[in-house]
Amino acid sequence: MEIAFYLSALVAVLATLGVITNTNPVHALLYLIISLISVAMVFFALGAPFAGALEVIVYAGAIMVLFVFVVMMLNLGETVVAQERAWMRPRVWLGPSVLAGILMLTLIATLWGGDAGRVIGGETLTARAVGSLLFGPWLLVVELAAMLLLAALVTASHVGRLPEPDKPAVSRESGARKEAS
Amino acid sequence: MNWLSEPVAASLIAMLQALVILLGAVLLGAVMTVVERRLLGLWQDRYGPNRVGPFGSLQLIADMIKIFFKEDWIPPFADRTLYVLAPGIAMASLLLSFMIIPITPGWGVADFNIGLLFFLALAGINVYAVLFGGWASGNKYALLGAMRASAQTLSYEVFMGLALMGVVAMAGSFNMREIVNAQEGLWFVVPQFFGFCTFLIAGIAVTHRHPFDQPEAEQELADGYHVEYSSMKFGMFFIGEYVGMVLVSALIVTLFFGGWHGPWLPPIVWFSLKTAAFLVLFVLLRASLPRPRYDRVMSFGWKVCLPLTLINLLVTGAVILIADPL
Numbered sequence: 001m002e003i004a005f006y007l008s009a010l011v012a013v014l015a016t017l018g019v020i021t022n023t024n025p026v027h028a029l030l031y032l033i034i035s036l037i038s039v040a041m042v043f044f045a046l047g048a049p050f051a052g053a054l055e056v057i058v059y060a061g062a063i064m065v066l067f068v069f070v071v072m073m074l075n076l077g078e079t080v081v082a083q084e085r086a087w088m089r090p091r092v093w094l095g096p097s098v099l100a101g102i103l104m105l106t107l108i109a110t111l112w113g114g115d116a117g118r119v120i121g122g123e124t125l126t127a128r129a130v131g132s133l134l135f136g137p138w139l140l141v142v143e144l145a146a147m148l149l150l151a152a153l154v155t156a157s158h159v160g161r162l163p164e165p166d167k168p169a170v171s172r173e174s175g176a177r178k179e180a181s
Numbered sequence: 182m183n184w185l186s187e188p189v190a191a192s193l194i195a196m197l198q199a200l201v202i203l204l205g206a207v208l209l210g211a212v213m214t215v216v217e218r219r220l221l222g223l224w225q226d227r228y229g230p231n232r233v234g235p236f237g238s239l240q241l242i243a244d245m246i247k248i249f250f251k252e253d254w255i256p257p258f259a260d261r262t263l264y265v266l267a268p269g270i271a272m273a274s275l276l277l278s279f280m281i282i283p284i285t286p287g288w289g290v291a292d293f294n295i296g297l298l299f300f301l302a303l304a305g306i307n308v309y310a311v312l313f314g315g316w317a318s319g320n321k322y323a324l325l326g327a328m329r330a331s332a333q334t335l336s337y338e339v340f341m342g343l344a345l346m347g348v349v350a351m352a353g354s355f356n357m358r359e360i361v362n363a364q365e366g367l368w369f370v371v372p373q374f375f376g377f378c379t380f381l382i383a384g385i386a387v388t389h390r391h392p393f394d395q396p397e398a399e400q401e402l403a404d405g406y407h408v409e410y411s412s413m414k415f416g417m418f419f420i421g422e423y424v425g426m427v428l429v430s431a432l433i434v435t436l437f438f439g440g441w442h443g444p445w446l447p448p449i450v451w452f453s454l455k456t457a458a459f460l461v462l463f464v465l466l467r468a469s470l471p472r473p474r475y476d477r478v479m480s481f482g483w484k485v486c487l488p489l490t491l492i493n494l495l496v497t498g499a500v501i502l503i504a505d506p507l
Contacts, residue, residue: 026263026316033309040302053298057342061305062335065312069331072316072324126294127355 008041023084025071029064036060047124199280199290206279210424215241217423217464224468253412260317267314268410268417274307275424282431283358285441285448296357297349300432301342304387307425308334311389314418315406326405329395329475334387336482341383343490347376347497348436361440370437372500375493377437379486384433386482388425391467395475430459 015038018031036059043052134142215230219237222229231237255264281296283289293299308331315327349355351372352363363369370377386393407418434440434455441448443455473481 024260026260026313030263030313037306049293049295050298053295053302056302057298057305061302061308061338065305065308065331065335068309068312068316069328072312072327124294127298128353 002045005042005045008038008045011035012038012042021088023081023088025074025080025084026068029068029071032067033060033064036064050125050127050130195290198288202279202284202288202290203276206276206424206427207420209427210420211241211245213423213426213460214244214419216460217467220461220464221468224465248413248416251412253414256319256409258319259409260319263313263317264409265414267310267317268414268421269310270306270313271310271421272417272424274303274310275421275428278303278428279431281357282428282435283361283440284431284452288449289358292358293356295355297345297355297360297436301338301345304338304341307387308338310418310421311406314410318406318409320409322403323406323408326408330389330406333389333393333395333478333482336479337383337386337393337486340379340482340487340490341387343487343494344376344379344383345436346494347373347490350494350497350501357435361435361442364439365442368437368439368442373437373493373497375489376497377433379490379493380436381433382486384429385463385466386478388422388429390422390426390463392470392472393478394472395478426460426463427456430456430463433459 012035015031015035019028019035022028022031037056040052040055040060043049043055215237218240219229219231222231229237230240233239233243255261278300280290281293281299283292311330311334312327315323315325315330318324348360348369351369352360354360354363360369389395407415410418431452434452438455441452443451446454
């Protein structure tokens with residue numbers, strides 16, 4: 001499983017670089033989807049297939065679709081590509097690269113120090129184990145997250161609410177607007 | 182013959198099985214295109230294609246020759262990478278899903294612990310085929326079709342997963358073989374009737390079959406997301422739809438109708454018979470139902486099916502806990 005881990009990790013890093021450097025918004029999103037799928041592969045290699053499957057279903061399959069949806073609706077054309085290209089000048093790379101380099105050094109130093117005995121691929125976590133952990137010791141966190149999501153849901157349906165149509169004659173109009181919302 | 186040791190032979194047999202299942206799925210999808218036209222003809226009181234070969238049986242070969250030799254044209258205003266990629270995603274994501282379906286006790290490609298989630302993940306990936314295909318075509322009709330398709334598929338995938346969770350709770354596993362074996366006494370369609378109904382609806386919507394073929398509605402959108410596609414690229418979208426139909430039928434059989442279980446006949450015959458029955462149901466739905474308005478489709482999904490699946494899951498959980506307290 002180690003080879004699978006390092007290969008998919010490499011793909012994840014390269015794809016994420018592609019997200020940053022690509023000038024076409026939709027192509028950048030495609031790279032982001034590939035990056036998420038390879039992170040799911042990393043989960044599989046680490047022996048957590050449940051988390052990997054959820055990563056693909058939730059992030060690659062649902063959230064990214066909404067991203068792509070919005071970007072496609074914006075109809076970004078050649079001007080945006082040119083603008084992105086203008087933002088990619090070498091001078092712009094300087095600051096972030098230094099900061100990322102410092103983070104990288106910290107990471108390597110930490111990894112160098114402890115946890116040398118850990119190996120990839122122990123026992124495989126099942127969905128049952130994840131479930132009984134979530135609804136056992138971590139029940140409170142799950143409930144709090146559920147409340148947060150419920151609040152978001154109520155807010156979204158309030159914001160997206162349609163005003164009552166005055167006459168039945170305009171019901172066709174409201175139907176068309178419902179599609180857009 | 183000492184190179185043919187036990188593990189080598191086992192893996193060769195597994196590869197052969199996988200290949201047969203793959204080719205079988207594609208061929209069945211292709212054959213369904215003609216079978217559907219004949220059945221539609223039968224139900225709508227007309228002939229359908231009956232000229233090529235005896236009873237129109239060679240129509241499939243004529244269609245394939247035609248589609249292979251058409252000009253493969255990529256519009257100059259299209260985004261080439263995504264335009265070429267989209268039909269591939271459409272076909273691959275559906276074909277990969279056949280991996281988890283156990284056909285008989287001895288036949289099947291992979292035996293995952295997370296079997297069902299694997300299908301849901303690939304169904305999520307399948308949305309991109311339509312979305313990228315529609316956007317990359319650089320055509321307004323295609324873009325509108327892609328928008329409709331992605332909104333519809335997202336909405337219906339939400340409760341497609343939830344509809345299956347009742348089955349998972351009753352079988353106690355995501356593994357497809359364990360789900361089939363849990364149905365030896367009683368098929369899950371009886372205790373999970375609402376789960377079955379909602380999964381059937383979601384399955385039709387996710388494969389963009391009539392009456393949920395809003396994304397390609399030819400009267401409004403001139404065929405939607407694949408309007409710019411020609412030749413074999415269109416063919417992959419087209420066959421992909423039928424492969425999706427076969428996939429959903431096989432899944433319904435596995436999850437709700439006991440898979441290969443059945444009296445007297447061998448397992449493979451039972452599995453094929455049940456799958457064929459659902460394929461015919463798909464065609465019958467197309468032959469008999471009109472296409473609803475798009476906002477009605479969306480509100481039906483969110484306001485009827487989603488609450489129904491949630492209540493179904495709640496009741497299933499309660500019954501399981503009452504019958505077998507922890």
